Amino acid sequence: METKLPPASTPTSPSSPGLSPVPPPDKVDGFSRRSLRRARPRRSHSSSQFRYQSNQQELTPLPLLKDVPASELHELLSRKLAQCGVMFDFLDCVADLKGKEVKRAALNELVECVGSTRGVLIEPVYPDIIRMISVNIFRTLPPSENPEFDPEEDEPNLEPSWPHLQLVYEFFLRFLESPDFQPSVAKRYVDQKFVLMLLELFDSEDPREREYLKTILHRVYGKFLGLRAYIRKQCNHIFLRFIYELEHFNGVAELLEILGSIINGFALPLKTEHKQFLVRVLIPLHSVKSLSVFHAQLAYCVVQFLEKDATLTEHVIRGLLKYWPKTCTQKEVMFLGEMEEILDVIEPSQFVKIQEPLFKQVARCVSSPHFQVAERALYFWNNEYILSLIEDNCHTVLPAVFGTLYQVSKEHWNQTIVSLIYNVLKTFMEMNGKLFDELTASYKLEKQQEQQKAQERQELWQGLEELRLRRLQGAQGARETPLQRLTPQVATSGGQS
């Protein structure tokens, strides 16, 4: 870029620096003040694509594919693919408009052709196709404009070259889905390195791009059997890095969505590798700050696992209880939602194993001062399956939650919660009246004992205070020893408490 600075030949006259865009500052207000006040201009989007552009050749439109005889088709196809490998600068939206249009038209035609014409995909074009795709989509993603990018709040940074990129992705997808597509040929080009770069693209901030990538990776996983284990392993690495190192990766939800369908297809019995994935990756994923962005997909994956193998239930529930949010109520609601999904598919034999810690946690949620958490927890009792599980195990579950429920029903600030708890208590009563009465009685007894203890403690303190006063008086007045008279009294009241 040519600099706008003047040749440095006017050294001693700073009053006339000769910078053309700014008027000479002879007056204090010789410049527009408005420029300052306006909001920070959005940084121009950067894309690392353009960097590798060497000599920009002029693109000329080639004849249409449908207009050439079959004998020349593949030669033209190659030329078109080569044309589509030329990259354009989309940051400068007016640069080389003609070239961009030629490429766009060519891409459109390729998309059309690969989708509808049979017999186009012959072996020699595979390397050309993969090369064209690689050149276009593989790039180092630009730095995020906003270092604290919050996928829920902030506008994503959209990929400027999308007009071309979308067509390339579309072409790739149709290529994979074409009835002529031969994985055995393509696997020479779609190798591990290719997949790794594809996975790295999932960090793109552009949701449109991630959507395409999701579908494409899914197809790749389906068609290239040899790459499956590798894809799963690399996904693991991405997740582990996300959990323990960076806490930043934009494509977690998309990857989990793919994995959900992959888990669905796991053969039984589950391999150790898969179980390990559940325990060491999926469960710790719950601890990530931005859980809300991918929680639905994550919960789906977890439930898929449990539907496959019920013996994993205890691990999962204990894992969730371990990572249970302590301060974030929004996450707590999500955990409760996931827990209900799990309980929906739980086997009674598994339920017995975790009912006590689980319902202690549920009771804690019911007593949360945040009414959404309490409400979400109380909704468990609207679920008939859960209710039947509770009923079958009421001798364990009821004692675990009764005290909290009873107390919260008297103390919670929110009327909706109070009435929900009354309903729950009522179902308990109907469920097992005798147990309910026992629990009520023991609860009241416990309360009474507590009160008594508190009272005794207070009396003790009072006694001590009196003792202090007397001592003070004693020190001032006669040299009596009121201490000795009081001490046994204190000792007895202390013994009682």
Add this chain to the structure above:
Amino acid sequence: MAGAAGPGAGPAAAGGDGDDSLYPIAVLIDELRNEDVQPPLESLATVEETVVRDKAVESLRQISQEHTPIALEAHFVPLVKRLASGDWFTSRTSACGLFSVCYPRASNAVKAEIRQHFRSLCSDDTPMVRRAAASKLGEFAKVLELASVKSEIVPLFTNLASDEQDSVRLLAVEACVSIAQLLSQDDLEALVMPTLRQAAEDKSWRVRYMVADKFSELQKAVGPKITLNDLIPAFQNLLKDCEAEVRAAAAHKVKELCENLPIEGRETTIMNQILPYIKELVSDTNQHVKSALASVIMGLSTILGKENTIEHLLPLFLAQLKDECPEVRLNIISNLDCVNEVIGIRQLSQSLLPAIVELAEDAKWRVRLAIIEYMPLLASQLGVEFFDEKLNSLCMAWLVDHVYAIREAATNNLMKLVQKFGTEWAQNTIVPKVLVMANDPNYLHRMTTLFCINALSETCGQEITTKQMLPIVLKMAGDQVANVRFNVAKSLQKIGPILDTNALQGEVKPVLQKLGQDEDMDVKYFAQEAISVVAQRLRKLDFPVKDSEVPRAPGAEKNHFLRPRVPGEDTGKGPTYRLHVNTRDTLVQLEIAELVHFSQSRD
């Protein structure tokens, strides 16, 4: 327990919770410092949670120092080997940090084994382990024999620097600094430079950023010759990189790079090879790049000397002073002293002014605050005349800013200006303007007058204080706003030491006594406090005062509760009854905190 299903369950038993709640335990064990704690530390070194693992490794490193060489090989090295060949990536990452502490004291056979383990971790399957290995590569290289560095570390470095993941490659750049320090120039050229050149042109901006960020260290490590041949061209590329992040990181290093060039030929190198690129950065499209440059560019003037500065740098400074982004202008102004040493600020005054005026009115109060802080420097450089003509009005305008921090800074600024320009100047230009504000309808402005008097009285001396300021303060004792009245009491206490006894006895005391009877609790409080201070001073001056006249103000009323009265951030145009409202102004809160503390400490 999380680890139960995995194969890593064995050693993870103690720390299997994979939880940062284990962190304190790792710290605790560290304090025990005993061989017995090695097994639990080994478990902690395998947990997932990074903080726990790192702390466990740190503790293990310390323990290793306590071992005798024999015990080290008997107990510690096997532990490292176990970790290095663990199933789950966590133990292998931990192992990476332990090689360098056991290597120097191990026997040759064990050394070979350790190197072998490190080699295999550098090409580990999981990127997490490769990252850990890459980040410890430099440290490990330092404890190796030179021959091993050349034969083993360099190939590892080359491999890591061309890893498929950019997060690994960028860590290799860090290692490059350490490795380069160990090698001779010829070896450097042959073994390291190809890789470094490649890193400077890596396709990932993160790696290029790292090169830019570590540039000074690299420069020192490779020495002057390679710097001139290789690093300067690389630096030029980084300065015109396509990613703003990289350009900004490089721009930050401009000054350091130039400083560290060999003195001989430095000027020519800078003028021919660096300056053209800097010129382009001045009109960069990205404000962070310009701002980074602006924070260091002034430093070049001392390196290049007066003539070059005037001829080549000055136009750049001027251009940046007019930049549309306030941060850029501020960075230039903040570093004016560098230029001042070389050419004097006058050269810049014509362009400085509009920049200053604009910054003075910037919408962000922090920007305004920053520019206020440079006023005394500017004033002394530019001289009284110029100041009176152009900047004085600005300084006065800040006194009525709607942000308290700015008003406060403006008050201090006035004091510093008076120190520079003298009392006569103060009497003619500052004091009248300040005193006029005493009649302002806005109580905040009236209070500013008091604050200014507090700040100025000492510098201005007894005469001005007694003749011009005191009457105004005394008059304000009748203000209808309680906040003003108790600030009058505070001001009187503050300026008391400057006044002579006549004024104290005849004018100040009656007014304070009247305020001491005020209906407002806080006014009373401060008045009584002031009375006791004034009385003390009078006694010192050997003036007869009856003790009974002096109530011991602050502690006297035991249950006195000091209600915080705050000059709020609101413009004070509202009715007076709103004045007791608390504000969020931190400085004010600080003041309150101090007061409250003060009153408590007297109780």
